[in-house]
Amino acid sequence: MLPRSGDVLNVTSAASVQFIRPIHFRVIRVLDRPTYDGWLWLEGYELNAAGDAVNRRSIFVQRAGLHLVQAAPQPQPRPHTVRSARRPVTRTPVRVG
Template sequence: MLPRSGDVLHVTRAASVQFLRPIMFRVIRVLDQPTYDGWLWLEGYELNAAGDAVNRRSIFVQREGLVRIKAAPEPRPHTVRTQRRPVTRTPVRVG
């Protein structure tokens, strides 16, 4: 599973030995840095039990050890916008 921006993950010791105490993590992005096969750098926010961001972090984890709690919402389809009318300019009154 490759995380996407907005995914909420449960990161445990299965993802990396640094997580003796599991955390919830909301992904901002997957960093494009060279790593070992199966490992990745994630940038995002550590979440508290209420789901509020408490700490911005970059973490180095094994892809196979990540558990997705909540997937990012699907992007909205592109909608066609109507053409905007140009603004009518009027002379400025002074005094």
């Protein structure tokens, strides 16, 4: 699973030994840094129990150890609307004095 922007992940010691205490992590982006096969650099926010961002972090984790908690919302297609023709602005002479 390759995380996407907005995904909330449960990061445990299966992803990296530094996460003895699991965290929830909201992904901003996957960083394009050279890594070992199966490892990723992620940039995002550590979340508290209420789901609020408490700490911005970059983490180095194994892709196989990440667990998706909440997928990023899918963008909804915008309904096609017919726009009416715009009327030109009526210009009047400038009044001086």
